[in-house]
Amino acid sequence: MTTTSSPGTFYGRGFAEFYDRYGTGWTRDFAPLLAQWLSGRPGAEERLVLDLACGTGVSAQILLRAGWDVIGLDISAGMLANAAHRLAQDVETGRVVLQQAEMTTFVLDRQVRACVALEGALNHLLSEEALEQCFARVAAVLPVGGTFVFDLYEPHHFRGWHNIGVTDEPDAVIVKRGVWDEERGIGMLRFSGLFDDGSGPIRVDQTVTSRAYGADVLNALLSKAGLDPEPYPAEVPACACGRSRSGSCRTVYAATKAA
Structure with a gap:
């Protein structure tokens, strides 16, 4: 995507x-x-x-x-x-x-x-x-x-990006930090942490940008x-x-x- x-x-x-x-x-x-x-x-x-x-x-x-x-x-x-x-x-x-x-x-x-x-x-x-x-x-x-x-x-969905959230489960600890620019209609959301896919821990470090x-x-x-x-x-x-x-x-x- x-x-x-x-x-x-x-x-x-x-x-x-x-x-x-x-x-x-x-x-x-x-x-x-x-x-x-x-x-x-x-x-x-x-x-x-x-x-x-x-x-x-x-x-x-x-x-x-x-x-x-x-x-x-x-x-x-x-x-x-x-x-x-x-x-x-x-x-x-x-x-x-x-x-x-x-x-x-x-x-x-x-x-x-x-x-x-x-x-x-x-x-x-x-x-x-x-x-x-x-x-x-x-x-x-x-x-x-x-x-x-x-x-x-x-935009109502993206306003929820303007926040810090944490997914904290036995096999996943992911921090989500985002920002939403209302005037430009553009936001960024960053995911960082560790996720176990069954084969061992995987580093997640990803920034998503949307308009x-x-x-x-x-x-x-x-x-x-x-x-x-x-x-x-x-x-x-x-x-x-x-x-x-x-x-x-x-x-x-x-x-x-x-x-």
Whole structure:
């Protein structure tokens, strides 16, 4: 879930393991609902989906179980290694292909019926130019009528970064320190500590940088790329961070490739 726009978010093995345990709860709840909704879309008999910034393969695994074949793309070798382990059988049978590439420059050798990008992956793109490049690449691999779905964290979520927190468990001690710039809509969150993945302690030392975007900006950039925005009508679970009880934490966007 990374881009050259944010060098500090190239996730290594330690953070990939930590993220897989603590950072994928919302995706585990949302992806089955998303898979069901995608399966009811026109043209869904062509069941190939691009999982953009696929991370450790949690969403890909759920899409596979729902009958979709998956191309999983991420810039992080650590994330992809975790995904390859999780999806080993499906990689062997050819139902999933994992590819290391950036969200703004990736190229596929085939079209896909749908593209998804979950867990605020696109928040890691720190400029409108980078978002525009990403949307153009997505449009290039979708056929007319193909579907793009992604979620983005809202400022209310990022305000929780302006804090210091600790994950203290028998096999993990991680300190989280962050800052959120309300005026610029950009925040940084640093994770540092030790995490035991079962093979022994792993050092976690990772800085994540994200930016919030308004709906007007997103919809304009989608339209410019030839993707028609539309409301996402299906159920959206509450954000796993817990801040959604006091405000909107994330928004799910949908778009269709225009003729």
